[in-house]
Amino acid sequence: MATQKARTKAEPKPAPSTERAEIPEMNPFEAVSFFFDQAAEHLELADEMRQVLRGTYRELRVQVPIRMDDGRLEVFTGYRVQHNGARGPYKGGIRYHPDADLNEVRALAALMTWKTAVVDIPYGGAKGGVQCDPTKMSTGEKQRMTRRFTQMISYILGVNRDVPAPDVNTDAQTMAWMMDAYSGRYGYTPAIVTGKPVELGGSLGRDAATGRGVVYTLGEAAKDLKVDLDGASVAIQGFGNVGSWTARLIGELGCKVVAVSDVRGGIHRGAGLDVQAVYDHLRETGSVVDAPGTEAVSNEELLELDVDVLIPAALDRVISGANADRIKSKLVVEAANHPVTPSADQALHEAGAVVIPDILANAGGVTVSYFEWVQNIQQYRWEEDQVNTELRKVMAKAWGNVHARATVDAIPLRMAAFAIAVEKVEQAARLRGYV
Numbered sequence: 001m002a003t004q005k006a007r008t009k010a011e012p013k014p015a016p017s018t019e020r021a022e023i024p025e026m027n028p029f030e031a032v033s034f035f036f037d038q039a040a041e042h043l044e045l046a047d048e049m050r051q052v053l054r055g056t057y058r059e060l061r062v063q064v065p066i067r068m069d070d071g072r073l074e075v076f077t078g079y080r081v082q083h084n085g086a087r088g089p090y091k092g093g094i095r096y097h098p099d100a101d102l103n104e105v106r107a108l109a110a111l112m113t114w115k116t117a118v119v120d121i122p123y124g125g126a127k128g129g130v131q132c133d134p135t136k137m138s139t140g141e142k143q144r145m146t147r148r149f150t151q152m153i154s155y156i157l158g159v160n161r162d163v164p165a166p167d168v169n170t171d172a173q174t175m176a177w178m179m180d181a182y183s184g185r186y187g188y189t190p191a192i193v194t195g196k197p198v199e200l201g202g203s204l205g206r207d208a209a210t211g212r213g214v215v216y217t218l219g220e221a222a223k224d225l226k227v228d229l230d231g232a233s234v235a236i237q238g239f240g241n242v243g244s245w246t247a248r249l250i251g252e253l254g255c256k257v258v259a260v261s262d263v264r265g266g267i268h269r270g271a272g273l274d275v276q277a278v279y280d281h282l283r284e285t286g287s288v289v290d291a292p293g294t295e296a297v298s299n300e301e302l303l304e305l306d307v308d309v310l311i312p313a314a315l316d317r318v319i320s321g322a323n324a325d326r327i328k329s330k331l332v333v334e335a336a337n338h339p340v341t342p343s344a345d346q347a348l349h350e351a352g353a354v355v356i357p358d359i360l361a362n363a364g365g366v367t368v369s370y371f372e373w374v375q376n377i378q379q380y381r382w383e384e385d386q387v388n389t390e391l392r393k394v395m396a397k398a399w400g401n402v403h404a405r406a407t408v409d410a411i412p413l414r415m416a417a418f419a420i421a422v423e424k425v426e427q428a429a430r431l432r433g434y435v
């Protein structure tokens with residue numbers, strides 16, 4: 001390959017050092033770059049190409065002034081970061097969170113580039129965020145903020161340029177406001193965002209897609225890794241879009257969910273939770289905490305439970321060097337983005353745990369976002385069965401590719417997923433003449 005250093009196929013790679021190098025804790029973008037560098041090293045990617053693929057293409061920071069309900073003016077900061085568009089329009093969610101600073105958004109944008117490449121859908125990677133605490137804002141304030149933010153970033157968006165979606169603390173309603181704000185300026189454009197309400201051109205199955213993709217991936221992984229999921233215990237951190245759908249669907253695999261949590265705390269029941277009852281309790285009270293017939297656990301304790309499968313589905317960096325040696329589960333499925341830091345990743349690997357990486361495990365959401373975009377462009381609606389069937393095919397193929405690569409190259413699943421992704425983006429970048 002033109003931009004790779006010469007290495008013949010037959011030449012064996014040197015065995016990885018068995019010495020444990022201490023990996024420091026890193027900020028989110030450093031961590032994603034660390035995983036990228038590991039893959040680039042494995043692929044012997046040329047330095048010039050590494051420079052292009054590691055950095056972000058465009059970073060937009062905007063001021064979002066909002067008149068709050070009490071008459072005060074609050075000035076929020078928002079970001080849209082486009083990491084790489086070699087394989088298609090930029091794609092990635094919008095997060096509302098106090099920690100959604102430039103560094104975090106940059107990291108999440110890069111993850112999207114690698115994620116869309118692993119599942120081989122024709123998109124690049126982007127992410128957006130507004131640093132705010134939406135739990136303290138009224139619906140009217142959130143709507144005004146969303147419209148203003150959309151207006152501020154609209155000139156770098158476009159159906160064939162950059163297509164946002166929901167992420168932490170944003171949902172179908174947020175996407176409806178974004179679509180309306182964009183359409184007011186550019187004409188009716190449903191394909192400008194995905195994750196919309198079905199009534200406005202959203203795809204059937206999109207709401208459940210990330211959790212469903214987690215479940216499909218785990219099902220495929222269990223077959224290849226020879227893990228018996230019948231009666232297997234599962235703990236899930238986070239009970240929002242991704243966590244709650246994962247919990248509701250994972251019974252299909254024969255597993256029982258023994259613990260779930262949200263920002264207020266967690267609940268545990270060794271014999272298995274009644275997930276639908278927990279979901280109903282959340283709808284009534286706003287939290288899973290105190291669901292009848294359950295014991296309280298903290299978010300930290302949940303991660304350390306002796307379960308067969310651990311699924312972080314809330315925020316990033318929850319498993320770090322500080323708690324990695326207390327994680328008992330031997331199978332960790334990253335439903336959240338970047339829940340395991342590089343130092344924890346190494347510690348888990350050394351302890352014999354298998355980690356199914358975020359860029360594979362949670363790619364079901366962006367995959368069905370792609371199906372939504374396709375439906376909007378074609379002005380044609382798919383049945384939900386078709387959405388789920390196509391999603392299953394994409395996830396099974398991606399898992400198969402990653403597992404095969406990990407086996408052949410004798411590398412962990414994360415490095416295999418990054419290697420596949422980096423190769424795909426490298427090929428597109430080279431063909432387009434970026435380098």
Ligand code: NAD
Nearest residue numbers: 167168169210238239240241242262263314336337362365
């Ligand atoms: P969400 O806002 O719907 O839910 C987040 C959940 O995490 C809630 O239950 C919340 O209470 C909980 N939470 C928040 N702070 C917490 C804390 N400090 N400790 C414990 N729990 C906490 O968000 P989501 O869309 O479900 O996203 C969850 C993760 O999945 C994020 O990492 C996101 O980037 C990733 N992800 C989401 C999608 C998607 O389609 N929504 C797709 C791919 C990846």
